[in-house]
Structures are given as C-alpha cells and as structure tokens.
Amino acid sequence: MKSLINFFEKVGFSVTSRIHRLGTATRLFFLILLASGESFKRFQLTMKEIYFTGVMSLVIIIVSAFFVGMVLGLQGYYTLQKYGSSEAIGVLVALALVRELGPVVTALLFAGRAGTAITAEIGLMKATEQLSAMEMMAVNPVGRIIAPRFWAGVIAMPILAAIFSMVGILGGYVVAVIVIGVDEGAFWSQMQANVDFRYDIVNGVIKSLVFGVACTIIALFEGYDAPPTAEGVSRATTRTVVTSSLVILGLDFILTSFMIGG
Amino acid sequence: MSDNLITIENLTFGYGTEILHKGINMEFQRGKVSAIMGGSGSGKTTILKLIGGQIKPKSGSVSVDNQIVHKQNLDGIYKLRRKMGMLFQHGALFTDLSVYENVAFPMREHTDLPENIIKDLVLMKLNAVGLRGAYKLMPTELSGGMARRVALARAIALDPDIIMYDEPFAGLDPISMAVICDLIRTLNDALGATSIIVTHDVAETFSFADYIYFVADGIVAAEGSPKQLMASKLPFVKQFIHSEKDGPVPFHVSAPSYNSDLSL
Amino acid sequence: MDKIKFDAWVGIFVAIGVISLLGLAMKVGNLTSNDIRETYSVIAHFENIGGLKPRAPVKGAGVVVGRVKSIIFDTEAYHAIVKIDIDKRYVFPKDTFANIYTAGLLGEQYIGLEAGGDMKNLSEGDRITQTQDAVVLEKLISQFLYTKASEED
Ligand SMILES: Nc1ncnc2c1ncn2[C@@H]1O[C@H](COP(=O)(O)OP(=O)(O)OP(=O)(O)O)[C@@H](O)[C@H]1O
Ligand SMILES: [Mg+2]
Numbered sequence: 001m002k003s004l005i006n007f008f009e010k011v012g013f014s015v016t017s018r019i020h021r022l023g024t025a026t027r028l029f030f031l032i033l034l035a036s037g038e039s040f041k042r043f044q045l046t047m048k049e050i051y052f053t054g055v056m057s058l059v060i061i062i063v064s065a066f067f068v069g070m071v072l073g074l075q076g077y078y079t080l081q082k083y084g085s086s087e088a089i090g091v092l093v094a095l096a097l098v099r100e101l102g103p104v105v106t107a108l109l110f111a112g113r114a115g116t117a118i119t120a121e122i123g124l125m126k127a128t129e130q131l132s133a134m135e136m137m138a139v140n141p142v143g144r145i146i147a148p149r150f151w152a153g154v155i156a157m158p159i160l161a162a163i164f165s166m167v168g169i170l171g172g173y174v175v176a177v178i179v180i181g182v183d184e185g186a187f188w189s190q191m192q193a194n195v196d197f198r199y200d201i202v203n204g205v206i207k208s209l210v211f212g213v214a215c216t217i218i219a220l221f222e223g224y225d226a227p228p229t230a231e232g233v234s235r236a237t238t239r240t241v242v243t244s245s246l247v248i249l250g251l252d253f254i255l256t257s258f259m260i261g262g
Numbered sequence: 263m264s265d266n267l268i269t270i271e272n273l274t275f276g277y278g279t280e281i282l283h284k285g286i287n288m289e290f291q292r293g294k295v296s297a298i299m300g301g302s303g304s305g306k307t308t309i310l311k312l313i314g315g316q317i318k319p320k321s322g323s324v325s326v327d328n329q330i331v332h333k334q335n336l337d338g339i340y341k342l343r344r345k346m347g348m349l350f351q352h353g354a355l356f357t358d359l360s361v362y363e364n365v366a367f368p369m370r371e372h373t374d375l376p377e378n379i380i381k382d383l384v385l386m387k388l389n390a391v392g393l394r395g396a397y398k399l400m401p402t403e404l405s406g407g408m409a410r411r412v413a414l415a416r417a418i419a420l421d422p423d424i425i426m427y428d429e430p431f432a433g434l435d436p437i438s439m440a441v442i443c444d445l446i447r448t449l450n451d452a453l454g455a456t457s458i459i460v461t462h463d464v465a466e467t468f469s470f471a472d473y474i475y476f477v478a479d480g481i482v483a484a485e486g487s488p489k490q491l492m493a494s495k496l497p498f499v500k501q502f503i504h505s506e507k508d509g510p511v512p513f514h515v516s517a518p519s520y521n522s523d524l525s526l
Numbered sequence: 527m528d529k530i531k532f533d534a535w536v537g538i539f540v541a542i543g544v545i546s547l548l549g550l551a552m553k554v555g556n557l558t559s560n561d562i563r564e565t566y567s568v569i570a571h572f573e574n575i576g577g578l579k580p581r582a583p584v585k586g587a588g589v590v591v592g593r594v595k596s597i598i599f600d601t602e603a604y605h606a607i608v609k610i611d612i613d614k615r616y617v618f619p620k621d622t623f624a625n626i627y628t629a630g631l632l633g634e635q636y637i638g639l640e641a642g643g644d645m646k647n648l649s650e651g652d653r654i655t656q657t658q659d660a661v662v663l664e665k666l667i668s669q670f671l672y673t674k675a676s677e678e679d
C-alpha cells in the first residue's frame with residue numbers, strides 16, 4: 001500500500017516538475033525575445049556564435065550528408081530496380097533528403113554537436129558565477145549571452161539543413177550516376193519534374209527553422225537551468241541530446257502531417 | 263546619519279525554508295571602508311548579493327542611495343548596479359575572454375569610449391593590481407591569486423561609487439595583500455568610493471577598516487570601529503580576534519549531537 | 527584579428543548555404559523548369575474524379591501546361607467541379623477534351639487535355655464541356671467480374 005502511494009507520489013512529482021520546467025523554458029523563450037535587440041544591434045555578438053554553432057558544425061554535416069546520400073542512392077537503386085524504374089532514383093533521393101532527412105538529421109547532429117556545447121558552456125558560466133557577475137555589472141546575461149546564441153542557432157540551422165540536402169543529393173548522384181551508371185539526364189530531369197519548390201523545398205526550410213528554434217531553446221534552457229556543479233552540468237548536457245532528439249522527431253511528425261494535410 | 267549610502271533594516275533572508283539572516287541592521291557610510299566579518303557560512307556573501315539586488319529579502323529592506331533595492335524594477339536595479347562594483351569570492355572571470363577583454367568588458371558594455379582610451383584605462387587598472395604584463399593571458403592561464411586581482415581590476419573598471427569585495431585577500435601572498443590593502447584604501451579615499459569588505463583576515467581588517475560588523479547566528483553580533491572592538495569584552499569578539507578554537511562561535515554547521523550521529 | 531576570422535568564416539558559411547539553397551531550387555526543384563507564372567483558369571465538370579488532387583499536373587501531349595487549382599463538390603448537380611490553372615503561353619480550342627488519366631498502373635492522376643478543332647480558344651473562366659471521368663479500378667474489376675459471371679450463366 002505504502003509503495004503504491006510512493007509510486008503515485010513519484011509519478012505526480014515527475015509530471016509536475018516536467019510541467020514546471022516546460023513553463024520555465026517558455027518563460028526563457030519570451031525573455032530572449034524581449035532581450036533580442038542587442039543581438040541585432042551588435043550583430044558581432046551573434047556573428048561569433050554563428051561561427052561556433054554553424055561553421056564548427058559544417059564538417060560533420062557535410063560528411064554525414066554525403067554518406068546518407070550515398071546510402072540512399074544504393075538502397076534506392078536496388079529497390080527501384082526491381083520495379084524497373086531505376087531512373088526514379090533521383091526523385092527518391094531528393095525527396096527523402098529535402099523533405100525529411102535534411103532537416104531531421106541536421107537537427108539531430110546539431111543537437112549533438114552544437115547543442116551540447118551550448119549547454120555545457122552556459123552551465124559552466126552559471127556554475128562559476130560568470131552570469132551572476134555579469135548581472136552585477138548591470139549587463140543582462142539573457143541579452144548578452146543567451147539571445148545571441150539563440151539567434152545564431154535559428155540562423156545556422158536552415159543553412160546547415162540546406163547544405164545537408166544538397167550534399168546528400170550529390171552523394172546520391174555519385175553512387176547512382178557515377179558508380180552504378182544510371183542515366184544522368186533521367187536522374188536530374190525526373191528529380192526536377194517531381195520536386196516542387198514551394199511544397200517540398202520551402203517546407204523543408206520551414207521545418208529546419210522550427211527545429212532550430214526548438215534545439216537552441218532546449219540547449220540554452222538546460223544550461224541555464226543546470227545545477228551549478230560538474231555533475232549537474234554533465235547531466236544537463238545529456239538531457240539536451242535526449243530532449244532535443246525526442247522533440248525534433250515529435251515536431252517532425254506534427255509538421256509533416258500539417259504540411260501534407262494542408 | 264544622513265550620510266549613509268547603504269542601509270540594511272531588519273533584514274531576514276533564507277534560501278529555501280531555513281532562515282539565514284534573522285533581522286540584520288547595518289549602515290554603510292559614504293566614503294568609509296566597512297568590513298563584514300563572520301564565520302564561514304554565516305551569510306556574508308549573501309548580504310552582498312542582497313545589496314546588489316540579485317536576491318530579494320524575506321522581510322526588511324536594503325536601501326542604496328535612499329532607494330529600496332527590492333522595490334525597484336529591473337531597470338531601476340540595473341541603474342543602481344551601475345554605481346556598484348563587485349569582486350566575487352571566486353573571481354568569476356569570463357573564461358572565454360582574455361584578461362584584457364575581461365577588464366574592458368564593463369567599459370564596452372556601458373560606455374562608447376574609443377578603443378585607444380579603453381586600452382589606456384584597461385592597462386591602468388591592470389597596472390594597479392600589478393598584472394599589466396598578463397593582459398594577453400586567458401583566465402585559465404592565471405593562478406588563483408592572479409585571477410582574483412584581475413577580477414578586482416574588473417570590479418573597479420568604471421570607478422564605481424560602491425565597491426564590494428568578497429574576500430579580496432584570500433589566496434594572496436603577504437606582498438600582494440599589502441598592495442591590495444593599499445589599493446582599496448586609495449580607491450576609497452581618492453575616488454570617494456564606499457567600500458564593503460567581506461573578509462576573515464582579522465589583522466588586516468583591523469588595521470585599515472573604519473567600521474566592522476560581526477555576523478553570527480543570523481544577526482549582527484557586534485559592531486564598532488576597530489578600536490571599540492579591540493576593547494570589547496564580548497566573548498564572541500575576543501574569540502574571533504584571537505582566533506581561539508573554543509568559544510561561542512561554533513566551527514561546526516549546526517547538526518544533531520555527534521554521538522547520536524555516530525550511533526553510539 | 528579574431529573579428530576578421532569570424533566574419534570571414536561566417537561569410538563563407540552563409541555563401542555555401544545560399545549556393546546550396548539555389549542549387550536545391552534550380553537544379554533539384556522546379557523553380558526554373560516548369561515555372562508557371564501567369565495563368566488563366568478554366569473549369570471542368572466530372573462525374574467522378576477518382577484520386578485527382580489539387581496541384582495535380584495538367585498535361586497537353588504529355589507536357590505539363592498547368593495545375594489543378596481546386597476541386598469542389600457541386601451539391602446541386604452532384605458532380606465535381608475542377609478548377610484548372612493553365613499557363614498563359616498555352617492556348618487550347620474551346621472544344622478541348624479533358625480526361626483524367628493515371629500515370630502508370632497505380633501512379634498519380636493527372637488531367638490530359640486533347641485539343642479539338644474549334645477556331646475560338648479557351649479563356650479565363652470558360653468551361654471545358656467535354657470531359658471523361660477517371661477510370662476507377664474497383665469499378666473496372668467489378669464490371670469485369672460481373673461480365674464474366676454473366677457469361678458463365
Ligand atoms: N544559491 C544558494 N542556494 C542555497 N543555499 C545557499 C546558496 N548560496 C549559499 N547558500 C547557503 O547559505 C549559507 C550562507 O552562504 P554565504 O555564501 O552567504 O556564506 P559566507 O558567509 O559568504 O561564507 P564563506 O565565508 O565561506 O564564503 C550557507 O550555509 C550556504 O549553504
Ligand atoms: Mg562567501
């Protein structure tokens with residue numbers, strides 16, 4: 001009996017604490033929006049963060065995209081070939097990348113590469129009282145530290161996703177056209193006939209924008225909310241990856257159903 | 263009495279449910295060096311944070327320049343903080359900026375000074391703490407005492423009216439200590455600043471502070487000028503001044519009796 | 527020094543991003559190829575549209591000449607009214623025939639336009655009168671089975 005009550009207590013506590021955290025994260029989001037003036041007035045601040053989140057993620061994005069594209073090319077070819085429509089390989093690779101894999105895989109990699117770095121950095125700044133010190137110097141840490149990182153993430157994500165899709169398609173091209181020998185003209189023309197700018201490419205960009213907002217907010221919040229200890233920061237870093245991944249996949253489903261339904 | 267820059271009245275505060283301060287009254291006079299002393303964990307750092315408006319009192323008030331800190335909105339608090347400089351207990355240097363940029367930080371944020379003037383000012387401040395030669399280093403390349411001196415240079419970067427030092431002497435060798443002591447005194451007298459020093463260092467404090475508060479058990483246990491305190495008969499003050507092990511100031515954090523914890 | 531480094535790298539980064547996006551738009555997507563800008567719309571009534579969807583291609587002799595704009599159900603006549611946007615560059619006679627075809631056996635459905643011999647051309651708001659419904663596979667199969675069954679009787 002007692003253990004049952006204990007169990008419910010635990011469930012209740014974890015639910016309320018989660019809701020509480022969601023509330024705090026939302027509040028942080030609005031604080032960031034309010035304090036964003038400086039991120040644009042002194043764009044240098046944001047620029048530096050774009051360097052750390054975007055440019056530093058470039059290598060992992062390009063390499064992964066190339067491999068993902070090559071795998072898509074191989075798998076797609078062997079499946080399509082059974083139905084005698086191997087020229088459709090271009091469409092398959094392009095649609096898979098532009099609609100889904102580009103935005104989603106980029107966001108997952110971003111969470112692992114840039115998100116964790118952001119969480120650890122903010123968490124440590126808090127643990128070593130750097131944020132406190134900034135507050136005491138009458139500088140709002142949300143405006144000076146958090147907001148530039150937020151906007152950098154939001155700007156970098158769609159750019160990375162576009163690069164991912166394009167490099168992935170090139171990977172698919174290398175495998176399908178150069179290695180396997182699918183007709184090059186068919187590869188590109190089928191792709192062009194079936195990939196719609198507005199409905200496929202723009203929707204992909206919209207997705208990656210939403211993921212950019214979600215990933216960066218999660219990373220920033222986890223860092224800002226981390227207990228000021230080494231253990232607290234390391235746990236927060238892990239939570240950034242786990243939460244971001246779940247949120248990205250969940251959001252992807254919701255966005256996709258809206259985009260296809262609409 | 264109208265000369266008080268900072269007044270703390272009946273202040274109570276506690277993190278969570280535990281009460282840390284149980285009605286503290288302090289007055290810091292303009293242009294004076296005041297010290298707050300007390301055992302570790304007696305809430306000295308917390309008092310500085312209350313003055314800076316980083317936390318709100320449970321009851322009572324802290325007023326700076328006749329303005330009640332916790333009644334200000336964010337803009338008001340920021341306005342008050344611009345008059346303050348604070349040396350954090352652990353330095354709290356920005357680890358992603360060099361020593362130079364750390365000291366330049368408040369200037370860049372709050373002034374539009376051209377780069378060459380900022381450079382002169384930064385080097386001047388660093389010279390005052392004896393670290394002009396280290397301006398290129400990153401905070402991770404500094405020793406603890408050096409980091410603290412850089413933090414001191416940063417705290418005084420904008421020549422604030424109120425300077426709060428949280429343990430400025432910890433981790434300093436006797437020579438730097440004497441230099442920093444001098445510096446605090448000079449800053450205070452030359453700039454007409456008001457200084458609050460949190461410290462454990464009895465000898466140094468008694469030698470140069472104008473007024474001293476002893477905090478214990480959440481209240482001001484004793485106060486007065488160094489002379490008055492030296493003459494004090496309070497057992498508590500005597501214990502502290504002569505650093506005796508046994509006396510009214512407990513070394514241990516309040517806990518159930520030792521025997522019961524060891525289940526004897 | 528640092529400033530220049532950040533600026534340069536971020537500049538390169540954004541440039542690669544823009545090139546990728548342009549590549550996606552031009553080379554991968556259809557922004558250039560069949561970019562249908564100015565259109566005129568006509569309507570056609572169908573008894574059954576099968577699986578036709580808004581934005582499905584409209585083809586003349588296999589060339590994409592337009593897109594299905596919208597499909598609504600007419601509650602008075604109980605048939606579907608399909609609105610079609612056709613590129614201004616392509617003109618069709620008034621007695622053009624509109625069929626709903628399926629690409630391949632199970633592919634997506636599109637509208638095929640077959641030009642008639644009228645001297646006047648279709649223009650904004652006109653109605654294509656001659657239409658042929660989609661072939662509904664279920665119907666075909668049941669018809670087939672029915673005729674088979676009746677043959678056997
Ligand atoms: N952020 C916090 N959350 C919860 N409790 C805290 C927090 N900061 C300090 N405390 C508690 O408040 C008490 C007073 O802390 P404070 O830092 O003010 O002490 P102090 O007098 O400066 O000590 P020391 O001389 O060791 O620096 C301590 O018991 C500490 O455990
Ligand atoms: Mg302290």
